[in-house]
Amino acid sequence: MPNRTVDDPKHWHDRAAKMRAFAADMSAPALRCVTLKLADEYDKLGDLVASFVAEQRGGPSTVCPNCCMPMKLAQSIPQLGGLRELHHYDCHSCGVGYTVEAPA
Numbered sequence: 001m002p003n004r005t006v007d008d009p010k011h012w013h014d015r016a017a018k019m020r021a022f023a024a025d026m027s028a029p030a031l032r033c034v035t036l037k038l039a040d041e042y043d044k045l046g047d048l049v050a051s052f053v054a055e056q057r058g059g060p061s062t063v064c065p066n067c068c069m070p071m072k073l074a075q076s077i078p079q080l081g082g083l084r085e086l087h088h089y090d091c092h093s094c095g096v097g098y099t100v101e102a103p104a
């Protein structure tokens with residue numbers, strides 16, 4: 001449980017959902033469009049907070065070099081011979097994936 005509301009990813013995803021609900025009631029297309037973009041940004045903020053919290057807890061995560069969104073660990077490739085363990089990350093925002101050596 002996060003110590004502060006701003007550290008809780010659910011807080012930001014809930015705000016995104018509220019913005020989408022507001023947008024559904026808007027008749028002006030421009031206002032609806034901007035409100036939906038704000039909702040997307042709240043979701044991105046929630047994802048970033050989740051990544052930050054996981055990193056603080058020592059969980060594997062990183063930031064996508066393509067879109068700056070958090071990437072989740074998709075696969076660990078065990079250490080083999082003299083090679084180090086590898087981590088493969090996938091970005092759910094832009095579809096980029098890459099593999100890096102696991103931290104020592």
Ligand SMILES: [Zn+2]
Binds near residue numbers: 065067
């Ligand atoms: Zn990305």
